Amino acid sequence: MAVEQQEVQVSEAQIAVHWREEEYYYPPAKFIGQANASDPAIRERFREQNFPECFKEYADLLTWDKYWHTTLDTSNPPFWKWFVGGRLNACYNCVDRHLATDRNKPALIWVPEPEAAATEVITYQELYWRINEFAALLRDFCELKTGDRVTFHLPMVPDLPVSMLACARLGVIHSEVFGGFSGAACGERIVDSQSRILVTMDGYYRNGELIDHKSKADEALAVAKKQGFEIDKVLVWRRQPGQYASKSPMVEGRDFFVDEVITDYRRRVVEPVSMPAEAPLFLMYTSGTTGRPKGCQHSTGGYLSYVAGTSKYYQDIHPDDTYWCFADIGWITGHSYIVYGPLALGTTSVMYEGVPTYPDPGRPWRIAERLGVTTFHTAPTTIRMLRKLGPDEPAKYGYHFKHMTTVGEPIEPEVWRWYHKVVGKGEAVIVDTWWQTENGGFLGSTLPAIDPMKPGSCGPGVVGIYPVIYDEKGEVVEAGSGRAGNICIRNPWPGIFQTIWGQPERFVDTYYKKYCRNPESKDWHDWPYFANDGAVLAADGYFRIVGRVDDVVNVAGHRLGTKELESAAITVEEVAEAAAVPVVDELRGRVVEMYVALKPGYVASKEIEAKVAKGIETQIGKIARPKNVWIVADMPKTRSGKIMRRVIAGISNFTDPGDITTLANPEIVASIKEQVQTEKRARGDVPRELTAQEAEEIKAFGKNE
Amino acid sequence: MAMTRHYLIGELSAVLGELQEEVTSPASAPDVARLRREVEAAPPTALGSRATRALELIDRLCRESLDQGDATAFTRLAGIGAELRTFGVCAGMLTDTPPRRRRAGH
Numbered sequence: 001m002a003v004e005q006q007e008v009q010v011s012e013a014q015i016a017v018h019w020r021e022e023e024y025y026y027p028p029a030k031f032i033g034q035a036n037a038s039d040p041a042i043r044e045r046f047r048e049q050n051f052p053e054c055f056k057e058y059a060d061l062l063t064w065d066k067y068w069h070t071t072l073d074t075s076n077p078p079f080w081k082w083f084v085g086g087r088l089n090a091c092y093n094c095v096d097r098h099l100a101t102d103r104n105k106p107a108l109i110w111v112p113e114p115e116a117a118a119t120e121v122i123t124y125q126e127l128y129w130r131i132n133e134f135a136a137l138l139r140d141f142c143e144l145k146t147g148d149r150v151t152f153h154l155p156m157v158p159d160l161p162v163s164m165l166a167c168a169r170l171g172v173i174h175s176e177v178f179g180g181f182s183g184a185a186c187g188e189r190i191v192d193s194q195s196r197i198l199v200t201m202d203g204y205y206r207n208g209e210l211i212d213h214k215s216k217a218d219e220a221l222a223v224a225k226k227q228g229f230e231i232d233k234v235l236v237w238r239r240q241p242g243q244y245a246s247k248s249p250m251v252e253g254r255d256f257f258v259d260e261v262i263t264d265y266r267r268r269v270v271e272p273v274s275m276p277a278e279a280p281l282f283l284m285y286t287s288g289t290t291g292r293p294k295g296c297q298h299s300t301g302g303y304l305s306y307v308a309g310t311s312k313y314y315q316d317i318h319p320d321d322t323y324w325c326f327a328d329i330g331w332i333t334g335h336s337y338i339v340y341g342p343l344a345l346g347t348t349s350v351m352y353e354g355v356p357t358y359p360d361p362g363r364p365w366r367i368a369e370r371l372g373v374t375t376f377h378t379a380p381t382t383i384r385m386l387r388k389l390g391p392d393e394p395a396k397y398g399y400h401f402k403h404m405t406t407v408g409e410p411i412e413p414e415v416w417r418w419y420h421k422v423v424g425k426g427e428a429v430i431v432d433t434w435w436q437t438e439n440g441g442f443l444g445s446t447l448p449a450i451d452p453m454k455p456g457s458c459g460p461g462v463v464g465i466y467p468v469i470y471d472e473k474g475e476v477v478e479a480g481s482g483r484a485g486n487i488c489i490r491n492p493w494p495g496i497f498q499t500i501w502g503q504p505e506r507f508v509d510t511y512y513k514k515y516c517r518n519p520e521s522k523d524w525h526d527w528p529y530f531a532n533d534g535a536v537l538a539a540d541g542y543f544r545i546v547g548r549v550d551d552v553v554n555v556a557g558h559r560l561g562t563k564e565l566e567s568a569a570i571t572v573e574e575v576a577e578a579a580a581v582p583v584v585d586e587l588r589g590r591v592v593e594m595y596v597a598l599k600p601g602y603v604a605s606k607e608i609e610a611k612v613a614k615g616i617e618t619q620i621g622k623i624a625r626p627k628n629v630w631i632v633a634d635m636p637k638t639r640s641g642k643i644m645r646r647v648i649a650g651i652s653n654f655t656d657p658g659d660i661t662t663l664a665n666p667e668i669v670a671s672i673k674e675q676v677q678t679e680k681r682a683r684g685d686v687p688r689e690l691t692a693q694e695a696e697e698i699k700a701f702g703k704n705e
Numbered sequence: 706m707a708m709t710r711h712y713l714i715g716e717l718s719a720v721l722g723e724l725q726e727e728v729t730s731p732a733s734a735p736d737v738a739r740l741r742r743e744v745e746a747a748p749p750t751a752l753g754s755r756a757t758r759a760l761e762l763i764d765r766l767c768r769e770s771l772d773q774g775d776a777t778a779f780t781r782l783a784g785i786g787a788e789l790r791t792f793g794v795c796a797g798m799l800t801d802t803p804p805r806r807r808r809a810g811h
Binding site: 179181184185206209211212327328330331333355357379380382384389407408437567570576577 | 709711712713715716718719722723726738741742745753754757784788791792794795796797798799
């Protein structure tokens with residue numbers, strides 16, 4: 001493959017260690033003049049003394065069937081309940097209530113990937129009808145009722161928000177699986193959520209190809225069946241009604257085309273079900289975990305309030321904006337900031353079907369120009385890609401953004417500046433937001449008309465969020481200390497997920513156990529939320545997120561991301577797999593030891609060890625050079641293929657590697673132990689006996705992966 | 706961070722889905738399916754190595770298509786490889802360095 005332009009990629013470890021403080025950028029007066037939040041008094045309204053009642057301001061953005069009697073119920077921590085006693089319907093808030101004044105205003109503008117295909121404009125009135133008809137189908141044809149779960153495996157088509165809002169109308173809990181995932185991944189989530197209905201699509205466009213999507217439903221159902229779970233019905237939206245884009249046969253009595261069945265439900269109106277505020281609205285599964293999938297359960301009243309409030313103040317969404325969040329609804333960003341937040345505020349939300357650079361990297365800017373997009377929202381990976389493939393493209397188009405968002409990961413200052421200067425044409429404010437699937441909405445960001453922007457930093461906690469950085473002992477890491485630690489949120493907030501679906505213990509263990517001061521306490525102050533991300537807090541109160549805390553080896557104060565170390569190691573041609581572990585070191589606190597397994601046909605040698613060490617040193621820096629590189633026959637792995645770093649960390653530190661009964665290859669542990677510890681003894685490289693705390697740290701290494 | 710990693714997992718899975726559509730040979734199709742499942746189930750920290758393996762797999766498939774004289778398949782596979790590489794580099798999963806010279810026989 002051709003080598004493209006040389007570009008220095010900044011690793012997470014480098015971000016943590018080497019990013020310097022950047023200069024401020026200030027919002028333009030034109031933006032401030034029209035902003036929803038331009039008075040610094042907003043911070044006063046949301047200060048801790050006014051918590052939790054401050055969030056009434058967000059809840060008041062919604063229309064309630066019944067007002068709540070308790071803003072925050074902390075009687076069963078950390079299972080917080082917001083706006084208890086209140087009742088509302090999420091679909092009513094996103095659609096019905098806008099009809100009186102804005103029925104003919106576009107709610108959604110859908111841009112298909114084929115550029116010659118017509119853009120579809122769906123008004124609030126049209127959206128209302130589509131939702132009602134599909135809700136009637138779900139209720140009467142599928143016999144769904146309040147509290148049931150439905151899995152969607154849908155791409156970026158308007159039928160996805162229609163399906164979501166139809167469920168919300170009925171009080172049915174939806175669970176969207178990212179359309180790009182395999183059928184197997186979908187099947188696992190069907191089983192976990194016990195969904196009786198799967199809603200899918202025949203096909204969709206990606207990179208100019210019409211992808212056969214329905215075939216994944218067959219795979220999903222086969223996986224579910226293998227686990228003893230069967231689906232009642234599969235509803236298939238057709239991208240072109242009447243034309244079937246899949247080769248997968250429809251199964252009689254199980255599979256149904258929505259465009260055929262829905263004819264029986266035309267012009268049917270379904271009254272929105274008035275739901276308790278704390279009723280679940282949807283599940284959002286996080287991927288990449290081993291074992292049982294993790295379904296984050298989000299509430300109706302708290303979640304919707306939070307995304308409406310943050311959309312208003314941080315996305316600065318106005319009803320007359322054309323807002324484009326260039327993400328996929330299959331992720332929480334799309335749920336919160338394509339569907340629920342923007343529609344709750346009655347704005348126009350743009351959806352795009354395909355990949356950002358099809359047919360060329362000018363595509364997003366042509367869409368922005370054609371639709372008059374005012375507000376743009378995307379992820380650093382997409383920004384890097386657009387910059388790499390078409391650095392001069394934005395200047396060719398006559399769009400003008402007033403506001404732009406970057407979401408999900410730290411953005412390098414150099415890329416931030418391109419986004420600001422070239423994409424935003426120096427006119428737009430940028431909010432660099434930090435949050436997670438579990439959080440519902442933003443946790444860290446600047447207020448766009450009030451706070452100056454600082455490339456590479458997300459800013460302070462958003463209003464009503466009181467973040468803190470703790471070290472491993474639970475001591476506060478002070479602002480301006482330059483030290484990284486674990487970012488936590490001291491208080492509950494309305495958008496926080498309620499639990500992990502069906503796994504309440506895992507919910508408590510993963511997010512609250514680490515820094516809980518008293519498990520018996522009913523006081524929220526004793527239950528900080530552990531975000532599992534590392535961060536540095538500058539003297540100005542701006543946070544810089546530096547990656548997951550369980551991925552870090554701290555060498556002489558330098559936080560080195562294990563991912564980056566391993567990525568650097570596998571750039572060596574001979575290396576198939578790599579795992580970095582910390583070893584206790586008297587001088588530097590911790591040093592890195594790297595374990596690598598070679599590709600078939602290669603033989604271990606000192607030369608390969610040296611190449612691995614050199615590769616890491618070149619890509620990350622001298623500080624990251626591993627103390628030892630161990631070439632092993634295989635890595636200890638779980639049955640799902642996860643490398644058990646704690647086991648090899650235990651071997652390197654001469655501590656107990658812990659339970660190995662769940663490994664797929666437990667026999668390899670003795671072999672590695674013999675190899676590594678014999679060599680270390682011969683070199684006089686045996687670490688001193690670890691303290692209890694050190695031993696605990698080594699034992700816990702990688703446990704959250 | 707975690708949110709982005711889930712997004713990266715999804716995008717990598719989607720590219721491997723494109724590859725699955727392209728690869729029909731009984732010898733190679735299971736390799737693609739297996740790697741896609743690994744991507745979806747593996748810890749996000751392992752994405753870089755999975756992306757590298759995906760590129761190697763595409764490389765192998767390209768060579769097979771050339772051996773069979775199937776220029777259409779080669780072009781499409783190379784396109785998917787280019788897409789994956791660009792995405793991987795921009796996502797920080799891969800480094801943007803020249804490919805290393807392969808050993809004879811590889």
